[in-house]
Amino acid sequence: MVSLPVPIGLHLAGPKGQNPPLLAVQSETNHVINNLQVNNLTTKSSKGSTSTGANMTGVKLRKTIIEQSRRAGVGHIGSALSVADIVSCLYGKVINAKTPRDPERDRFVLSKGHAALALYAAFAERGWITEEQLNTYCGDGSQLGVHPEHCLPGVDFATGSLGQGLSFGTGAALAAKRQKSDRRVFVLLSDAECNEGSVWEAIMFAAQHKLNNLFAILDLNGQQAFGYTKDVLNLSPMDERWKAFGWDVHVVDGHDEEAMAAIIEKNSNVGDKPHVLIAKTTFGKGVSYMESQIKWHYSPLNEAEYELAMTELERQS
Amino acid sequence: MRGAFAKTLTELAAKDSRIYLLTGDLGYMALEPFAEKFPDRFINVGVAEQNMVGIATGLAEAGFIPVVYSIVTFASLRPYEFIRNGPILHQLPVRIAGVGGGVEYGHNGATHYGMEDIGVMRVQPGITVVAPADAGQTKTALEKTYDLPGPVYYRLGKDDRIVVPGLDGKFDLGKTQTIKKGKDVLLLAMGGISYETAKAAELLSKEGIEAEVVIVASVNPAPVEDLKQVLSQYRQAITVEAHYASGGLASLVSEVVAQAGINCKISRCAIEQSPDGETGGQGFLYNKFGLSAEAIATKAKSLLCGVPA
Ligand SMILES: Cc1ncc(C[n+]2csc(CCOP(=O)(O)OP(=O)(O)O)c2C)c(N)n1
Ligand SMILES: [Mg+2]
Numbered sequence: 001m002v003s004l005p006v007p008i009g010l011h012l013a014g015p016k017g018q019n020p021p022l023l024a025v026q027s028e029t030n031h032v033i034n035n036l037q038v039n040n041l042t043t044k045s046s047k048g049s050t051s052t053g054a055n056m057t058g059v060k061l062r063k064t065i066i067e068q069s070r071r072a073g074v075g076h077i078g079s080a081l082s083v084a085d086i087v088s089c090l091y092g093k094v095i096n097a098k099t100p101r102d103p104e105r106d107r108f109v110l111s112k113g114h115a116a117l118a119l120y121a122a123f124a125e126r127g128w129i130t131e132e133q134l135n136t137y138c139g140d141g142s143q144l145g146v147h148p149e150h151c152l153p154g155v156d157f158a159t160g161s162l163g164q165g166l167s168f169g170t171g172a173a174l175a176a177k178r179q180k181s182d183r184r185v186f187v188l189l190s191d192a193e194c195n196e197g198s199v200w201e202a203i204m205f206a207a208q209h210k211l212n213n214l215f216a217i218l219d220l221n222g223q224q225a226f227g228y229t230k231d232v233l234n235l236s237p238m239d240e241r242w243k244a245f246g247w248d249v250h251v252v253d254g255h256d257e258e259a260m261a262a263i264i265e266k267n268s269n270v271g272d273k274p275h276v277l278i279a280k281t282t283f284g285k286g287v288s289y290m291e292s293q294i295k296w297h298y299s300p301l302n303e304a305e306y307e308l309a310m311t312e313l314e315r316q317s
Numbered sequence: 318m319r320g321a322f323a324k325t326l327t328e329l330a331a332k333d334s335r336i337y338l339l340t341g342d343l344g345y346m347a348l349e350p351f352a353e354k355f356p357d358r359f360i361n362v363g364v365a366e367q368n369m370v371g372i373a374t375g376l377a378e379a380g381f382i383p384v385v386y387s388i389v390t391f392a393s394l395r396p397y398e399f400i401r402n403g404p405i406l407h408q409l410p411v412r413i414a415g416v417g418g419g420v421e422y423g424h425n426g427a428t429h430y431g432m433e434d435i436g437v438m439r440v441q442p443g444i445t446v447v448a449p450a451d452a453g454q455t456k457t458a459l460e461k462t463y464d465l466p467g468p469v470y471y472r473l474g475k476d477d478r479i480v481v482p483g484l485d486g487k488f489d490l491g492k493t494q495t496i497k498k499g500k501d502v503l504l505l506a507m508g509g510i511s512y513e514t515a516k517a518a519e520l521l522s523k524e525g526i527e528a529e530v531v532i533v534a535s536v537n538p539a540p541v542e543d544l545k546q547v548l549s550q551y552r553q554a555i556t557v558e559a560h561y562a563s564g565g566l567a568s569l570v571s572e573v574v575a576q577a578g579i580n581c582k583i584s585r586c587a588i589e590q591s592p593d594g595e596t597g598g599q600g601f602l603y604n605k606f607g608l609s610a611e612a613i614a615t616k617a618k619s620l621l622c623g624v625p626a
């Protein structure tokens with residue numbers, strides 16, 4: 001797959017076009033790419049294919065999540081569905097990466113590594129992995145395990161041990177600043193991950209160093225592996241906590257891709273604080289019987305459940 | 318082993334009100350019986366393993382017996398210094414239960430493997446380290462160690478179905494368990510992979526090679542006398558462990574051989590390389606790392622070929 005030539009430092013603007021790119025940088029083909037053009041892109045670019053993922057949607061990713069979970073017989077389905085719109089927003093609308101290993105690409109850390117299937121689904125939409133590769137998910141000898149492995153191009157940092165991703169991302173954001181690059185860093189965190197003290201260490205460091213190129217996106221679904229967050233360690237008010245630690249806080253609907261993209265584009269490298277999107281989400285979003293159910297952290301799908309899930313998602317497409 | 322551990326702990330807790338169970342947000346479909354029976358003595362501390370060990374230290378100082386529970390790597394490596402400065406330094410009865418030793422979390426990938434837990438734990442003289450081979454041995458080991466005065470680390474397998482033939486739930490601190498007598502080669506195994514080792518001995522038997530199979534579940538205190546005795550009878554021994562080659566059983570056995578000046582060559586079946594990102598089921602990874610029953614048997618045969626009888 002050929003990447004659309006998106007130059008370094010180009011930040012796509014919000015959905016309605018009010019937010020101009022922060023840096024007007026010309027692409028190799030000499031157009032200034034703005035949001036309108038990107039939004040109008042079809043699956044075919046001038047080079048015959050696209051890997052911008054412009055047609056990506058959360059529902060598309062959800063279908064892949066359900067298909068692959070069923071094929072592989074593994075769980076963590078609800079956790080992946082929870083972030084499908086966030087991942088689709090990032091990989092379809094936000095992340096600049098000519099190739100998965102382009103040194104000037106925006107970095108992404110899936111700190112809640114157990115949702116890797118959502119990431120693989122986005123990689124497939126972007127053409128970074130083939131259908132064939134996707135079908136190795138959780139197979140013997142695959143690079144696509146339950147958690148993202150660094151050997152897979154596009155996985156900037158291997159995760160799976162909760163509470164480490166924001167530190168990786170903070171270092172990556174500091175590196176970009178020191179290298180005078182406008183590349184950005186996105187870290188997708190889970191809410192239960194914030195139980196780990198290390199997360200708060202990174203939060204403090206990022207604020208101290210004014211890393212305005214760093215975006216944490218917090219998947220606030222209220223659930224963890226063995227209970228609801230309010231019953232385990234109450235996290236609210238989450239926005240006030242991050243604010244108190246010196247971050248620029250945006251509370252947002254984590255299933256509204258346009259709204260999240262707009263906030264990101266407007267705030268990239270802006271201000272003197274790192275940014276956090278407190279994304280209100282529903283665990284298991286899109287599959288009625290999974291929504292807000294602890295069981296769907298671990299449980300794999302049986303055939304009847306699979307059929308029902310696909311029927312529901314079909315209706316949403 | 319995880320199921321046997323939870324069940325035995327629940328039984329013990331009925332008799333001993335000092336027992337608390339703390340989990341780092343894990344144990345769905347495993348810890349519920351304890352949680353339901355003793356809701357006041359069960360705490361999900363959240364995804365916070367360092368904090369969990371710290372809390373357990375405080376509880377233990379006041380006379381409780383807290384058991385902390387997580388996946389091997391999150392139970393051992395993540396809070397390691399807390400373990401050292403807490404229960405080990407203060408010699409307090411904190412129990413650390415790590416689930417899924419070696420590469421049992423196969424498809425979950427490198428971040429979920431426990432390949433060095435025994436190594437980091439056994440360098441600490443002040444902690445008892447137990448790596449049971451199957452569910453039956455887990456039950457006995459927990460019963461015999463739960464009320465020791467100092468800390469204990471348990472490396473538990475996820476699988477409750479495997480039964481190591483001839484082990485019959487035997488366990489004693491500072492002792493080995495011999496599950497098969499032999500004469501040609503000695504196989505020493507630790508943890509869940511003992512099952513593969515027993516299978517390897519069966520394969521060898523079919524080819525007329527009689528392997529002696531010895532289980533090392535009491536890692537700290539090390540079964541030094543038992544090991545000296547059995548190693549002295551063999552010229553060739555193979556250690557088998559789902560652990561890095563350094564720090565675990567191979568190191569322990571090599572230390573005994575070197576210190577006692579025993580004339581026995583030690584070969585290792587262990588994980589010799591860092592994970593490279595290629596994931597798969599435990600069976601696939603055992604093949605990849607040379608830890609399957611077949612690979613163990615092949616190694617034994619090649620050793621015997623190279624050594625005049
Ligand atoms: C350090 C660490 N401890 C424990 C785990 C096991 N674990 C995986 S997911 C999870 C919690 C799930 O809740 P959350 O993080 O909020 O993710 P969600 O299911 O909502 O996506 C736990 C405890 C882990 N992966 N890493
Ligand atoms: Mg959650």
